[in-house]
Amino acid sequence: MTATKPDLGTWVGKGIDRVDGPHKVTGTAPYASDITLPGMVHAVVVTSTVGAGTVTKIDTSALLTLPGVRAVFTHENFPRLNPPPPVLFGEAPVAPMQDGRIVFHGQEVAVVVADTLQEATEAARLIEVTYAPEPVLLDPADGQLEPLALSPDTSRGDTEAGWAAADVRVGATYRTPENTNNPLGLMGCVAAWDGDHLEIHDSTQGTNALRTTLAVMFGVPESGVRVRVPYLGGGFGAGLNQWPYKLLAAGAARELGRPVKLMLTRPQMFKLVGHRPSSEHQVRIGADRDGTLTMIEHRATTLSSIDFPAVGLLTSGTPHLYHCPNVATVERTVRLNRRYPTSMRAPGEAEGNWAIETAMDELAHELGMDPLELRLRNLATDLDPATGKPWSSNAVIECCRVGAELFGWSRRDPRPSSMREGDLLIGWGMAATGFFAYMPMSQARVTVYADGTAAVRSAATDIGTGTYTIITQLAADLLGLHPQQVDFQLGDSDMPASAHSGGSGLATSLSNAVIDAVAHLQGALLDLVGDDSPLHGLGPDDVVCRDGALCRRDDPSVRALIAALLAGQGLVEASGDGRLRPPDAAAAGMVHAGPYGARFVEVAIDPMIGRLRVRRVVSVTDGGRILNQKLARSQILGATVGGIGQALFEDTLTDPGTGRVANGTFGDYLVAVNADVPDVEVVFIGEPDRYTPSGTKGIGEIGLVGVAAAIGNAVHHATGRRIRDLPITVDQLMM
Structure with missing residues (x-):
């Protein structure tokens, strides 16, 4: 059964409080x-x-x-x-x-x-x-390079020809450390x-x-x-x-x-329990004098444990973000005597974006072009450059324009070290971002009861992202109920199977499973109507649930009380099982688009002591349909904090002789804390994505991607120093 586009908006999108919040703050939530x-x-x-x-x-x-x-x-x-x-x-x-x-x-x-x-x-x-x-064995030179299953080599056009034809070229090596x-x-x-x-x-x-x-x-x-x-x-x-x-x-x-x-x-x-492994990126980008890209080459290496490989995905975004006729990516890993690697928020994308968006800033500097203008000239929004097919949605250029306006980018003096406040050097930097679309299989069961309440069940987990709340809101809209009348139960493998909470895929996967389950529930309720009912003969797509009744979609006054339908058959409940189904958009040749965004950052640096402060962040995201404004903003805020940590603090140190973690406590491993986090302006733009009925995109990780590059680019604008290895530390900034 393929559900029609649902009528959403009474509760979906509203910034209601977390439904699980009271349990957490009162200590009654069982971990x-x-x-x-x-x-x-x-x-x-x-x-x-x-x-x-x-x-x-x-x-x-x-x-x-x-x-x-x-x-x-x-x-x-x-x-x-x-x-x-x-x-x-x-x-x-x-x-x-x-x-x-x-x-x-x-x-x-x-x-x-x-x-x-x-x-x-x-x-x-x-x-x-x-x-x-x-x-x-800890040094990459001690091991053999191996391909990664999730990161196959890609190639389009002729990168060497594109390099030779370029008027301006940049090439450099960028590195990211282990994070935990x-x-x-x-x-x-x-x-x-x-x-x-x-x-x-x-x-x-x-x-x-x-x-x-x-x-x-x-x-x-x-x-x-x-x-x-x-x-x-x-x-x-x-x-x-x-x-x-x-x-x-x-x-x-x-x-x-x-x-x-x-x-x-x-x-x-x-x-x-894993860590984000270190990575090294060799990037070459060429462009015509007007800033039109002629080639991109991205070669990346990450480290794996002897028995457990890294996820990779370091180059996954490179073929898709920019229009460019000649693009090649190569990704390898080396197995060493290191701890288990794993996914860490925005795996691969966070590291790869650091390399590509820093290189793009270097290219803009060599061209004498505004970094924003360089991106606007080359970002791909209509067709996926890797496949030539239309995106299901893509508002990355709008993200850049809206972010620039909110940030005041037009007031930026492009000369390094030209913006000052007393003894402080001020720098403005930006980065464009994208994140892959991931939509694993999920199932859900929706049950309505004679007393007018409902339950949703799925084996999904809520890792703090708000799954409890957004599915409650969605079900309330689909069933025409108040969220307090909906009980969402999750986190139990005896319930209908669900995807894991990761890869920014659960919200889209599970929301569409719930939409499908409600369609099946409506079909089950239609089976209960009598032959003399005005609803007789209608299909699941012809009806909606509203205020405890099953109603004609085009005329809600034609209705039958759900309690009466159940009682007429001696029932106290009715259920519908649903799952994520192949989207119609895929059959139409549309490419499933992930979220997109733009990050704008202001830093202030005291050159005498190398002290760096991130003072402003504007984060604009194309997240498709936003299911809860408050929780979505919270996701971007938290991801921004993670991006600041990636840029300035986080570095899991390994003793080079023994392989022992040298800073394995919170007393030694630095993370961004309240004093390190400035005002963050979070903005969502774009339309509901066309790929699925829910119109959602995953936003749990996109908010981190691009923050480090924007900070690094701001540091270059402030100081004239190009930092290519994370984290950015005091010794790199002292003059």
Whole structure:
């Protein structure tokens, strides 16, 4: 069933408060760390102190005599697991403690289980592990370049010919460091078995992917695994993969016949649940004297762990953002003795945009052209340059123009170091942005009850982005109810399957599944009408739900009370199941457009001490139909903070001799805090996207993309210094 474009607007778009807010602020929202089950014991992970080698001996004899200690698991006695299935981006999870091989510093080597967390922690400190160390490979020169599955090479035209024909050329290398996701909530789980049935309360961003992983690796049917995540303390991508700690907890619980709680510490969050890997970008761009691009070449390299590859996507946006006849991208990774890489908010796009948009600013400087004008001349808004097909929507040029007007860009003196306030150097920079469209499969069930209320159910998770609220608003509009009459239940793998919360794809995927479910619900209600009803013979697209009634779409006065329809058949409820369906736009040859944006930034720099302050940010985003203005603005604000962190602070340092994380605490790892964040003006433009009935685009990550480049470009405008390696630090700015 293909739903018609829904009538939205009574609640959709309104900035209502989070429906889950009261539970969070009153402490009644159950996170994984809050779960306590009868007979539960606590597990603590012991990690390796070498970066490569083999465990030769683990002495656990003294531990088992300590008060409260129930068991110590190592590679010698931990259950053998089945090979892991590929569940995310085609990559398989890592099976922990299946042998004594060590491939990175901080790898899981043992799990201590005791009656209390304190007893388990104390026992874990006493464990003695002996290793046969091997050379630790950390330098990219030590490994072999490999392609990345999600980042195939692309090519159109002849880049060498475009380079030769260019009047102006720029070419440089740009670098980004490792960043660590570090959501507010520590990740962990509580696992409990009842025979061959496993129930796990976890910090995952995808209940169904975790269910599949656990079922396959423990050899039970998926119906025998239930994953529950009603609340999640953030993720930024760290919750997308099925990390070893989940398997360790489930394995220990099965062996002991007791529920096991395993919560990671903050230092372990730096080691065991992924990070944004470092990257290097070699970029060449050529242009005619009038600024028309003649070629773009983007070669990127990122780092992977020995057993787990990086996501990549560093070059994914390069073929699509600008009209250019000659474009080539090449992306590779190197497997080294480094920790697990993973997705981190705007994976690949954040790093790739830093390189491309910095290079575009360099090109504008060489041309003597306004950086805004260079972009307006070349941005692609009508057709996707990579396919030649029309975009479903694309307002990136409007984003640039609106942002420039709000920022006052026309007052910018283009000469570096020309704008001053006393001893401060003032710089204005900008960047254009895009983000890929991602729309994985989701399902939903919508139920209406005789008392006039409704429920929506899906296995989706809400990582703090507002999924609870936006789906409640959407369902309220579709059913003609007040949001307080709608109960959205999520975070349970026993509910209709859903995509993970990541890739900025859930809002679009799930909203369209709900629209489809309501269409099926309307069909189910039509099956209940009598032959003498004025609604008899109508189809699901001919009716709408309004104020507890099923109404003709073109004449809402023709109606039947839902309660009466249910009562007439002896029912108390009716349901409709829906899923994301192939959009009509795809059949029409339209390219699914992701969100677009433009970032404008003002910085102030004290050249004597190298102090940099971001003083203003204007962030304009084409986000399609906005489901909740308040939550959407919050997403862009949070992403902007992340972009400031990427530009100025975040850098996970690895000891070059051992591979150990050198700054794995919040005391040492710097992030942007309140004092670092200026006034941020957030603006949404554009129309509902034509690709799906909901008209939405994912906006959870686009707000971060372009912030670092805009800051770096502003730094060049203020100082005349071109920074190509992140983060931008004091020593780079002192004059």
